[in-house]
Amino acid sequence: MNKLKHFPLIIITVLICWLAFLFHKSQSIDTELHGETVNSIQQLKHMDALLNQDVLEVRFQSQLNMDPIADHSERLLQLLTVINVKFDTSGMSSARQLVDMTRLFNEKIHLIEQFKSHNGRLRNSLRYLPEATDRLEDHVDHELSHDLYKLTEMILFQDISSDLLNMKKSLIQLEKIVLLMDSLKASGETKLAEEISNIVNHAQLVITEHATVSMLMQQLMELPTSDAVARLFEEYDREYGQEIEGAETYRIFLFVFMIVLFIYVVFLFRRQNLMSSTLAETVGDLEFQKYAMDQHTIVSICDGNGDIIYANKRFRDISQFSEEELLGKNHNILNSGFHPDSFYKAMWATISSGHVWHGDVFNHAKNGEGYWADTTIVPFLDDDGTPFKYIAIRTDITKMKNTKEALKREHEMLERVLASIPSILIGLNEDEEINLWNHAAESTFSIKRTQAVGKKLNELDIKWDWDDVDRGLVESRNTGLARLERFKFNHADGSDGFLGVTMSAIYAKRQYAGMLLLASDITEKIQMASQMQLSQKMEAIGELAAGVAHEVNTPLQYVGDNIRFLRDSFHDIHKLYAEYQKLKQLCLEQGLACEAVEQLKTTEEEADIDYLLEEIPVAIEQSLDGVGKAGGIVSAMKEFSHPGSKMKSLLDVNRAIENTLTVCRNEWKYIAEIETEFDENLPLVECLPEINQVFLNMIVNASHAIEDKLGEGSPERGLITISTSHTDAYIQIEISDSGKGIPENLQAKVFDPFFTTKDVGRGTGQGLSISHNIIVEQHGGTLTLFSEVGKGTRFTIRIPVLSEVAGEEV
């Protein structure tokens, strides 16, 4: 992505480089340098001319000192250097001409040096000759003097004309003077000779130096320096011209390029304008949006460190800070201390890593008042993805929060209320889906709220009559209210139950919005009712039984009496029969009345008299036994159901237990064996007659328990053990059975009224409760149990020997 971003930059750089290149190429003609170079070349030419002039001036004595020529020579050399440098700089390659020219000029300067030197000598001697000749005029003879003058004249002329003929003449003249000088010397005029010798020397010098100087000047004049300069200039100019042309071409290119660029720029400009106006529009829109947002929301902007750089009016209003107090401060001036540090740390971590943060924050205003703000913080990321600015948008939700809290509390309270309602509450929405399922519903149907809510009612695994439910729902929808009394259902554990259900339809704005089912588990109530009924029936039967027993007693008496009579009578008859047999035997032995005896035998066989003699006593005994038992039952029953006084009387517990066993023999006869271990020394105890009820209950329970364990119709028999014992303080009766036992969690409940694990009709659930009441309340004793599931149960009854209720002490 970075590459893309830099792409226009690269384009621009390339364009600029291209432009610069073209420009440079078109400007590569350094006109200043060119001007300087041309100027230098001109100066060189000028200097060259000056030097020529100087040479002539020096030669022909119009210039007395050599500063100018030396000066010009120096300057010429400097110009040469400068031009070389300039040519080097401008890259002009007129090298050959330059080298040639430089060489020529160097040569020229050198020649000039030599010229100066030789010319000096020449001039010196030339100046001396006339002077010397003048001085000698008086000291020599006329002829010599004349000759000397002549020589001087010739020499001077020679200097000017360089005439060959004159030269010869001068030389000849010189010879002559030399001869004269020699003769003078010979004649002893040494000083004079010396003087003349000087003149001769100087004259000779003039001649030689003149030649040298002439030669040098010739060479100087012949040096084609000005040509060289001209040629150099020509070459340079030509090259320069070429460069100009080249630059010109580039300039044209540049021009064209500029035009194109210009058009492009205009185009860009227009586009820019367009974009600008669009941008302005957009900005205007955004401004308006921002304004609109500022009216509604609380806005603050922080820099990368969290320091506030902008806070809108609403922010200032709610936080009660002024603009000066906010700008530059860190946003943590809002911290209320409500949230833990970790809260803010997490917030910062989220936004500083470039992510948006939402949350509710409790802030403090300036005066310490708190307010809740629904906050969204958005980081602005730079190109590296690092946040450099944060904008925080907040909405004041304090009211809403408070309302929510209140609502929550209300809701919670409602929940608690609902939870504590013992009735079942099921709420249905307009789509018949469950939206309310209270605690009672949970425990009754064993369906957790989470499993119920959201489902349709008929999706739940409840065993009840669905048709009835549907009918009820329909009725409720139509009429607004429906009631199902005694609606049968199954508990989750499978046990039967009854519900009393009220269905009320809920209407919101005249539209059906759902249903509310209120149900009470009236199983127990009904059970209790039926128990009550049963109990009443039992009571009635009890009373009836007492009456019956009383009535039956009488016939039973005379039946017994009669059977005893029969027994005794038969006994006598049997004795008689025995005598008759003896007679029969006698007859048989004596052969008397054989026919009659035979008839007797036959009749004996027909009557099966042996059998009869055997069985009749047995039958009589059995009858007696039966009667006796019946009598026993009747009397036991009479004793048992004696309405009894509320007064206690001394009771032989052992006998009472025996009685009870008799009474309820049918209950245990086929189920269990009875073992009794009676304490023979058991003291008599003051008891109410109701105590028998206790024993009865115990025994019946025991046999029921064994039956449950063994299963109905089982050939096996369990064991019921009843034992009595006593201490000084109390007597103890223990009734144990080998029944199914009582689970630990129910052991405490067995004494509860109406608590029963037996099926409806089999038990009233009252037995143990009443027993407990009788033992504990009425006799001041204890009734405890010990049970092991699967093994059996043992009830322990303790009755204090000394009764607390008014009675006789034993």
Add this chain to the structure above:
Amino acid sequence: MHIVYISLIALFVCQPVWAKDTVDRNAVRSEFIQPVPYPSELSSDKVALGEELFHDVRLSGDQRISCASCHNLASGGVDGLPRSIGVGGAEGDTNAPTVFNSGLNYSQFWDGRALTLEEQVSGPITNAKEMASNWPDVISRLNSDPAYVEKFFTIYNDGINAVNVSDALATFERSLNTVNSRFDQFLRGSVHAISDDEKKGYELFKSYGCVSCHQGQNVGGNVFQKFGVMKDYFADRGGKTRADFGRFNVTGDELDKHSFKVPSLRLAVLTAPYFHDGSAKTLHEAIDVMAKYQLGRSMPDDDAELIIKFLTTLVGSYKGEALYE
């Protein structure tokens, strides 16, 4: 780049000379000798730096010899020896010419091998018989002096190097013109600046022909001349050395054999001994030699004395003080 700098500086320096040409051309035509120009348009920073360098022994190999050792400003810009003594007691090849008015010479050294004062600087520094040093050493020694570093960088962009050292020294040397001598005053119109004898001396200087070579602003220094025009000086003196070949050592031209730059006579009265070999101990001796070998004349002593008198009028002032011994 340096060439550009040198040439530009050279052009710049030539400015006064340019100016002089147009102004003085007429004046120049009328006299053999011209007055010493006042050194103008010299950067005072460079002059000061050059002066410091001129007296700095660090430019020499053993760090005991400076330019001033042989060109002592207090003694006429020379050391008064026939040949100077360099590092390790080495005797030089030629007599040290005066540094005063050296800017007016059109070349430097007796054989003119350096065209400018800047070029001349390298000569003594690298000459084993003189300062026996080299540029790298000199530059490093100068660089290790923070005062120099600062001064150089103030004046020059590129700090301490051979070009800038030469430039500073040359600038300083150009400031050593001895101006406003009595003779210059005379030339400028003060007729009574010199005495009659001195005037007579000047006339003799001209009539004898001394003025054919010792002319111009510097009374010499602008022309090369053979030493021994009328007679063979070296044959008579004997003991030819390489230095005796003079300009020939530079150009290789036969005509330049024994040809030397004509020295300035401006401070002649202060710069004994004379000639490139320092053979003439006194000015009178020198004049006699000159008369014999260059002029082919015999000069009576009185004339020589008068000429000497004239020569004393040539001595100018430096920093406002006349340079008389």
